[in-house]
Amino acid sequence: xxxxxxxxxxxxxxxxxxxxxxxxxxxxxxxxxxxxxxxxxxxxxxxxxxxxxxxxxxxxxxxxxxxxxxxxxxxxxxxxxxxxxxxxxxxxxxxxxxxxxxxxxxxxxxxxxxxxxxxxxxxxxxxxxxxxxxxxxxxxxxxxxxxxxxxxxxxxxxxxxxxxxxxxxxxxxxxxxxxxxxxxxxxxxxxxxxxxxxxxxxxxxxxxxxxxxxxxxxxxxxxxxxxxxxxxxxxxxxxxxxxxxxxxxxxxxxxxxxxxxxxxxxxxxxxxxxxxxxxxxxxxxxxxxxxxxxxxxxxxxxxxxxxxxxxxxxxxxxxxxxxxxxxxxxxxxxxxxxxxxxxxxxxxxxxxxxxxxxxxxxxxxxxxxxxxxx
Amino acid sequence: xxxxxxxxxxxxxxxxxxxxxxxxxxxxxxxxxxxxxxxxxxxxxxxxxxxxxxxxxxxxxxxxxxxxxxxxxxxxxxxxxxxxxxxxxxxxxxxxxxxxxxxxxxxxxxxxxxxxxxxxxxxxxxxxxxxxxxxxxxxxxxxxxxxxxxxxxxxxxxxxxxxxxxxxxxxxxxxxxxxxxxxxxxxxxxxxxxxxxxxxxxxxxxxxxxxxxxxxxxxxxxxxxxxxxxxxxxxxxxxxxxxxxxxxxxxxxxxxxxxxxxxxxxxxxxxxxxxxxxxxxxxxxxxxxxxxxxxxxxxxxxxxxxxxxxxxxxxxxxxxxxxxxxxxxxxxxxxxxxxxxxxxxxxxxxxxxxxxxxxxxxxxxxxxxxxxxxxxxxxxxxxxxxxxxxxxxxxxx
Ligand SMILES: Cc1cc2nc3c(=O)[nH]c(=O)nc-3n(C[C@H](O)[C@H](O)[C@H](O)COP(=O)(O)OP(=O)(O)OC[C@H]3O[C@@H](n4cnc5c(N)ncnc54)[C@H](O)[C@@H]3O)c2cc1C
Numbered sequence: 001x002x003x004x005x006x007x008x009x010x011x012x013x014x015x016x017x018x019x020x021x022x023x024x025x026x027x028x029x030x031x032x033x034x035x036x037x038x039x040x041x042x043x044x045x046x047x048x049x050x051x052x053x054x055x056x057x058x059x060x061x062x063x064x065x066x067x068x069x070x071x072x073x074x075x076x077x078x079x080x081x082x083x084x085x086x087x088x089x090x091x092x093x094x095x096x097x098x099x100x101x102x103x104x105x106x107x108x109x110x111x112x113x114x115x116x117x118x119x120x121x122x123x124x125x126x127x128x129x130x131x132x133x134x135x136x137x138x139x140x141x142x143x144x145x146x147x148x149x150x151x152x153x154x155x156x157x158x159x160x161x162x163x164x165x166x167x168x169x170x171x172x173x174x175x176x177x178x179x180x181x182x183x184x185x186x187x188x189x190x191x192x193x194x195x196x197x198x199x200x201x202x203x204x205x206x207x208x209x210x211x212x213x214x215x216x217x218x219x220x221x222x223x224x225x226x227x228x229x230x231x232x233x234x235x236x237x238x239x240x241x242x243x244x245x246x247x248x249x250x251x252x253x254x255x256x257x258x259x260x261x262x263x264x265x266x267x268x269x270x271x272x273x274x275x276x277x278x279x280x281x282x283x284x285x286x287x288x289x290x291x292x293x294x295x296x297x298x299x300x301x302x303x304x305x306x307x308x309x310x311x312x313x314x315x316x317x318x319x320x321x322x323x324x325x326x327x328x329x330x331x332x333x334x335x336x337x338x339x340x341x342x343x344x345x346x347x348x349x350x351x352x353x354x355x356x357x358x359x360x361x362x363x364x365x366x367x368x369x370x371x372x373x374x
Numbered sequence: 375x376x377x378x379x380x381x382x383x384x385x386x387x388x389x390x391x392x393x394x395x396x397x398x399x400x401x402x403x404x405x406x407x408x409x410x411x412x413x414x415x416x417x418x419x420x421x422x423x424x425x426x427x428x429x430x431x432x433x434x435x436x437x438x439x440x441x442x443x444x445x446x447x448x449x450x451x452x453x454x455x456x457x458x459x460x461x462x463x464x465x466x467x468x469x470x471x472x473x474x475x476x477x478x479x480x481x482x483x484x485x486x487x488x489x490x491x492x493x494x495x496x497x498x499x500x501x502x503x504x505x506x507x508x509x510x511x512x513x514x515x516x517x518x519x520x521x522x523x524x525x526x527x528x529x530x531x532x533x534x535x536x537x538x539x540x541x542x543x544x545x546x547x548x549x550x551x552x553x554x555x556x557x558x559x560x561x562x563x564x565x566x567x568x569x570x571x572x573x574x575x576x577x578x579x580x581x582x583x584x585x586x587x588x589x590x591x592x593x594x595x596x597x598x599x600x601x602x603x604x605x606x607x608x609x610x611x612x613x614x615x616x617x618x619x620x621x622x623x624x625x626x627x628x629x630x631x632x633x634x635x636x637x638x639x640x641x642x643x644x645x646x647x648x649x650x651x652x653x654x655x656x657x658x659x660x661x662x663x664x665x666x667x668x669x670x671x672x673x674x675x676x677x678x679x680x681x682x683x684x685x686x687x688x689x690x691x692x693x694x695x696x697x698x699x700x701x702x703x704x705x706x707x708x709x710x711x712x713x714x715x716x717x718x719x720x721x722x723x724x725x726x727x728x729x730x731x732x733x734x735x736x737x738x739x740x741x742x743x744x745x746x747x748x749x750x751x752x753x754x755x756x757x758x759x760x761x762x763x764x765x766x767x768x769x770x771x
Contacts, residue, residue, distance in 0.1 A: 128643075133645055177645065197732070203717070270510075335757075339533045342578050353741075360709065
């Protein structure tokens, strides 16, 4: 057993943390969130140059051959800066799907450009009536000539507005909610029949409602096995959950430290509010919640390579713990900052909002409790 | 003991319900039901309707325009307003400054200020909190120095709710720094249009504008705007805190919140069925409803004591704490129920016309409401401060 980072991993931590500190301060982020594009392409390209976008890919695919620990490191640091660039969608999710299920031709066509910070890919796995069930797919892919025609509505596609390509789940056979018969397709964001309604999210990201209206794709656009896309998607979503657990840990660390500092300096009744025992205990509870979350994020990331049943349990357990911790730490950070915690001006509220949405993303606490217990 | 309302109370309830049904303007109702950002004119229009009916100030003594209702009737009235989702009656004039004016003000002040408060022609805001004085309000620093027949006011207030709409402010100011903190505070009223008053918006985390910073730079306030005696402001402010407790538990609003939550859970599909049919969800919903029921009966017991002349004591802090915890829990569960569409940042367009809502209408503001409701455990005496009050005043610790 070893919970230490290797020297190389320490270098990675340093470089991402330095970026967040020097180049992604809160005002920079605020400007990005308010901008038309909702992300900074130059920074994204910088991520490419620094090799961060190549981290999880194998050396044969042109990547750095990183383990989930490297992704965890990057996501945790991104969580500290509330980085809104499409790392989760493009590298962890789309990259993960291609890595595991992509054909040689697909990898060649996409991965080099993706790793360089050129191509952005988003993933459409949810639908208006699917809630968190990845198997609940109404979008259809009907055979047509030597390809397929896609029809349906993928909802809340994170980073959809900036995506050049999408990977969507669609049903090639079976009934809605059948595990079998789901196929993943690569689609050009600009393909005929693809329309998007783009919007900001409450946590500073961008998302799209993607409507697929008779979109023609070819058999070469299938990612992974025909009709067997669910297992692939399930695994990659678990990897994405492990990644956002790390992001949440980073965000919680910032909130806890900021709140601790505030309680040390905010004076009411002639003393720092941190002298009140009820506040001390609250800060201790926040600290414990953070530590528990961190333990579970590490555990989940280290179990991503386990066999599917074990992986799923580990990931759901982590998501439940992170959901509970994130809610507590977020709410209490606001509470202990008093009126200041309620402002848009202070960063605290923004971390709280992101943590709230991480709790929802890929299934909330109730969903993962059920998945764990099942 | 008897849980039922009397026949008279039931008749009264019918009367209120029918009045609201007949007089609550449909356009305001539509905006409030949709959860859009409230407008000043909506509040004023609705308050004027109640004013014309004679129902705007149930808490006031009859001689000044009150209704003369029993405590139970006041409660029923609040319940019915909440159930119909009418605009909340803005407390600053009617429930906060007016009782101070009719209790401690001069005849002249009563004549001058009470009519405009009753008719909602004058909008008031509450200038208590300062950047350095929140929970520890008595440490406030905004200074009023007497010069002849005027006070010169300098300093700043913050978190001033709806100051952007206010005509007048009631302010706690320091008139004497040589005595014990609490004894150097005075209660001043002044016109927000006075030279030297600047109001700056504070945007809250969900994007709304309801609070402000107010700056006072040599604002001249005639001495006749002082309430009661100089140095007695703290006493009046404390009187006020103990005075207006009705509706503090927000039971009626929370019932509506639960109804709205059920709407979301009806619209949201989970595994091919409405989420509301999910046993785990139902269980959590039941827990919430039971918590609210307990609060409702706690409030009713407080009310019963009140109608026997035992004024609301410090135990009404229970109502504030539980009431806000429940309001917050409802919005938390609404975000859970909304699922992925909670992500969509739907702007609360004032006129409700400019941007299409993403996702089902019921979920449109689930997340912003949740974020915004965090304020309830901070304002009005934070929940930590309320617990300090219970520990000290009720439990004698
Ligand atoms: C949306 C909103 C609207 C408001 N509207 C108005 C208004 O119209 N007019 C007005 O005058 N004010 C208004 N307020 C201000 C409100 O009353 C204050 O925010 C509140 O009193 C808390 O003060 P503070 O924000 O300075 O926090 P602080 O007092 O600094 O408190 C910070 C934290 O420390 C805790 N704390 C402080 N002292 C103790 C203690 N002794 N023991 C344990 N814990 C303690 C608090 O509970 C809180 O969690 C509003 C606030 C908000 C958020």
